[in-house]
Every structure is written in C-alpha cells, then in structure tokens.
Amino acid sequence: MSDIWRTTSLVEGGVTEGGAGSAAATLRASVLEKTDAAERAVFAPQDCGAWPADMRAALAARIARLNGQEQVAKRYEARQQGQDYASLADPASDGGERGLAEVLAFMDKVARSPKDIASDDIAALKAAGTTDADIVRLCELNAFLAYQLRLVAGLKLMTGPPE
Amino acid sequence: MTDEVLHKFTRTVPHWRPRVKPVDLKEATEAQLAALQVTPSNTKVSDYVLVLAHDVESLAVRSPLFNAIMYDEGGLSRAERELGALGASIVNRCIYCAAVHAARHAQLESSTDVTDALFAKGAEADLSPRDRAIFDFARKLSASPPKADASDMTALRDAGLDETEILDLILSTALFGWANRLMHVLGDPVRRSDAA
Numbered sequence: 001m002s003d004i005w006r007t008t009s010l011v012e013g014g015v016t017e018g019g020a021g022s023a024a025a026t027l028r029a030s031v032l033e034k035t036d037a038a039e040r041a042v043f044a045p046q047d048c049g050a051w052p053a054d055m056r057a058a059l060a061a062r063i064a065r066l067n068g069q070e071q072v073a074k075r076y077e078a079r080q081q082g083q084d085y086a087s088l089a090d091p092a093s094d095g096g097e098r099g100l101a102e103v104l105a106f107m108d109k110v111a112r113s114p115k116d117i118a119s120d121d122i123a124a125l126k127a128a129g130t131t132d133a134d135i136v137r138l139c140e141l142n143a144f145l146a147y148q149l150r151l152v153a154g155l156k157l158m159t160g161p162p163e
Numbered sequence: 164m165t166d167e168v169l170h171k172f173t174r175t176v177p178h179w180r181p182r183v184k185p186v187d188l189k190e191a192t193e194a195q196l197a198a199l200q201v202t203p204s205n206t207k208v209s210d211y212v213l214v215l216a217h218d219v220e221s222l223a224v225r226s227p228l229f230n231a232i233m234y235d236e237g238g239l240s241r242a243e244r245e246l247g248a249l250g251a252s253i254v255n256r257c258i259y260c261a262a263v264h265a266a267r268h269a270q271l272e273s274s275t276d277v278t279d280a281l282f283a284k285g286a287e288a289d290l291s292p293r294d295r296a297i298f299d300f301a302r303k304l305s306a307s308p309p310k311a312d313a314s315d316m317t318a319l320r321d322a323g324l325d326e327t328e329i330l331d332l333i334l335s336t337a338l339f340g341w342a343n344r345l346m347h348v349l350g351d352p353v354r355r356s357d358a359a
Contacts, residue, residue: 024330027237031334034228041220049218068308110344112307115256117348122182132183136217139348144221146307146340153309154333158326163313 004032008039009148012072013155020159035148042144043079050134051141054080060145061089062104063111067149102128103138110142166353169258172282174275176262177352185213198223214349229342232334239324239331242271243297247332249278250301251339253285257347260339296322301336 004010004025005017009032015021025032043060044053051059057079064073077089087093088104095104102124110117125135169177186195188208195216199208215222233244245268252260265278280288281298290298296318303311319329 021326021330024238024327027327028231028235028330028334031228031231031235034224034231037224038221038228041224045218045220047220066307110348114307114344114347115254119182119351122349133217135183136214136349137221139345140215140218140221140225143341143344143348146344147337150304150309150337150340151333153311154304154337155330157311157313157316158329158333160313160316163317 004029004036007032007036008072008075009035009151009155012069012075012152014159015155021155035151038144039148042141043076045137049137050130051137052085054082055085055088056141058085058088059104059107059141062091062093063107063142063145064149065089065091066108066111067153069149069152072149072152103130107138107142110139111146114146166351166355169352169354172253172258172261172265174262174265174269174278174282176266177259178355179209179211179259179346179350180353181210181214181350183214183217183349185210186216188213191216192219194219194223198226211346211350215345225341229338232331232338238327239335240271242268243294243328244331244335245271246277246294246297247301247335248339248342249281250298251305251336252343253281254302254305255340255343255347257339257343258352259346259350260343262352264339293322293324296324297332300332304333304336305340 010025015025043056048056057076061073061077064070064076073089077086080086085098088095088098088100091108093104095101106121106125109121122135166178166180188201188206191199191201198219199212199216201208212222233248234241245264248264249261249268252264265282269275269278277290277294280290286302300311300315300319303309303315316329319332324332
C-alpha cells in the first residue's frame with residue numbers, strides 16, 4: 001500500500017493528513033492508490049514503446065502548462081534523467097527539431113480541445129510513421145494527465161480559501 | 164452499405180468503430196490476455212478494450228480505478244457520479260460516452276427527465292438546484308484549462324454536498340476527462356446502416 005499523503009494528486013491538491021479534505025481522501029484511499037499506480041504506468045511503463053520516460057515527463061510538463069498548472073509541470077519535469085527532451089516541456093516548442101511535430105500537434109490538440117479531434121488527426125500520426133500501439137500509448141498518457149490535472153484542480157478548490 | 168458517423172448527442176448507444184487496429188486475440192501476449200480477463204469461458208472482448216490492450220500496463224490499472232471511482236460504496240450517489248461523467252462527456256463531445264452514461268443515469272433515476280433536458284439545452288437545461296451545482300462544476304472542471312473556481316465550490320456546498328460527495332464528483336468528472344480522450348480520440352461513434 002502506498003502512502004496516499006505523498007502521492008502527486010494529494011500533495012499538489014493541497015490535501016495533508018489531518019487537514020482539509022483528509023477525511024474524504026482517507027475514505028477514498030483505494031482510489032488514490034490506484035491513481036498512483038496509473039501514474040507509474042504512464043510515466044515509466046516497462047514497455048515504453050517509442051516514447052521513453054524522459055519524453056513522457058517532458059510532455060506531461062507541457063500539458064500541465066497548457067492547463068495552467070506550473071507547479072505540477074515542475075514536478076513532472078523534474079522526473080527527467082537527462083536533457084534530451086527537456087525543450088518539449090515548453091508549449092512554445094513545436095518539436096520540429098526532434099522530428100516530433102506531428103506528435104506534439106496531436107498531444108496539444110487532445111489536451112486542449114479533444115472535442116475537435118477527428119479521424120484525420122489519427123491519420124496524420126500514422127502518415128508520420130507512428131504505429132497503432134504508440135498512438136494508444138500517447139492517448140493513455142494524455143488521458144491520464146487530463147484526469148490527474150483535473151483531480152488536482154478540484155482538490156485545490158476543495159482545500160483552498162472560500163470565495 | 165456505409166456506416167454513418169454521428170456528431171450529435173443521442174440516447175441510443177452507437178456502435179464504436181476504432182481508428183487503429185484492435186489487438187488480435189490470437190496474437191495477444193500473456194500480459195494482454197490477463198489484462199483483458201480472457202478465459203476459456205469469456206472470449207468476448209469489445210473492440211474498444213482490444214484497442215486499449217496495445218498499452219497493456221495502463222489498461223491493467225485503469226479498469227479497477229474506473230470501477231472504484233464510479234461504484235465504491237458511500238459518498239456521492241451513483242446517479243450523481245454519472246452526472247459528473249456526463250458533464251465531461253458533453254464538454255468533450257464524446258458522443259459514445261454521453262450516450263452510455265445518460266442511459267445509466269436514466270436507469271438509476273428511473274427517469275430520462277434530466278438527461279433529456281441536458282441533451283436538448285446543454286448548459287441552459289432546467290435542473291434542480293443540486294443537479295445544477297453538480298453539472299456546472301463538472302462542465303467547468305472539464306474545460307481545458309479547467310474553469311471551475313471558488314464560487315462553483317461554494318455552490319456545491321450550498322447545494323448540500325459534503326466533503327466526500329465533492330471528492331467523488333471531482334473524481335468522476337476527472338475520470339471522464341480521461342475516458343473521453345480515449346473513446347472520442349481512438350474511434351468514431353457510428354450508426355450501422357444494416358442496423359444489425
């Protein structure tokens with residue numbers, strides 16, 4: 001069993017043991033442990049496919065920034081072991097210099113405007129040489145982040161000052 | 164015979180047509196079979212789950228998490244968790260998810276009143292004060308970046324939600340930020356012309 005008080009979601013959401021929201025978090029400890037397991041599965045899976053852990057951390061930081069969550073971005077970014085992908089964490093980078101323009105365009109659109117995704121977006125990834133399995137891996141990373149960033153945003157409202 | 168891709172919300176659950184090739188069960192690895200929970204007596208797996216099996220480590224941890232958030236005892240009622248899921252699915256225009264979770268909401272409430280109103284009028288639907296606070300929070304939390312603020316949290320508390328109910332709403336809404344980005348991105352909701 002992981003220590004839920006040290007998980008990304010509770011730390012970034014401002015929930016501390018005995019503090020605001022802690023009784024609810026304790027009741028939902030199983031959900032928070034499973035959330036932590038899901039985080040490990042997208043950041044550092046045994047089979048990364050075409051997307052190494054450092055790239056995943058940089059993309060995660062980028063998506064946190066697109067969601068206005070700089071503090072979470074810094075936490076994700078700090079997981080990189082090297083600097084190979086560090087520039088991707090800046091939403092202004094288009095990934096072109098690393099041959100990742102299609103991947104970044106796709107990730108940004110899924111993060112910001114999933115309602116506008118159409119079959120052409122998947123076709124563009126395939127045309128750029130991305131395999132089906134690697135497309136699913138990108139979606140799972142992006143989708144998990146949508147979840148965690150909204151969980152953090154919600155917890156901050158729950159634990160933060162009233163209006 | 165062509166399939167019609169749906170772009171409007173519907174109550175009738177569509178067929179889901181994948182945009183990438185699902186994993187072929189005959190070629191699945193041990194880890195994939197385990198995550199798919201395929202046994203000699205259970206060999207029926209949806210295309211959606213077979214697509215997700217491409218990332219087996221995520222699939223294996225996601226299903227238990229999904230079930231815990233939507234079905235664990237206590238806290239927010241199951242119908243109200245479905246309302247959180249619906250708020251996200253409407254913002255993200257996941258036609259398939261919206262159909263499934265509108266159906267669950269209607270079944271749990273033995274009424275289609277709320278989901279009829281949401282499909283007809285969206286954010287302007289006429290809802291009870293409690294449903295209004297829940298739906299507005301879900302809709303705003305689902306925006307990218309999230310738009311929910313302290314006044315939305317106050318509205319939840321004023322509507323009578325306690326701390327655990329609020330956490331459950333955050334979780335069910337956030338979970339569909341995840342589910343929508345798989346279902347709506349990796350496939351098309353279609354109506355099959357042969358209606359089989």
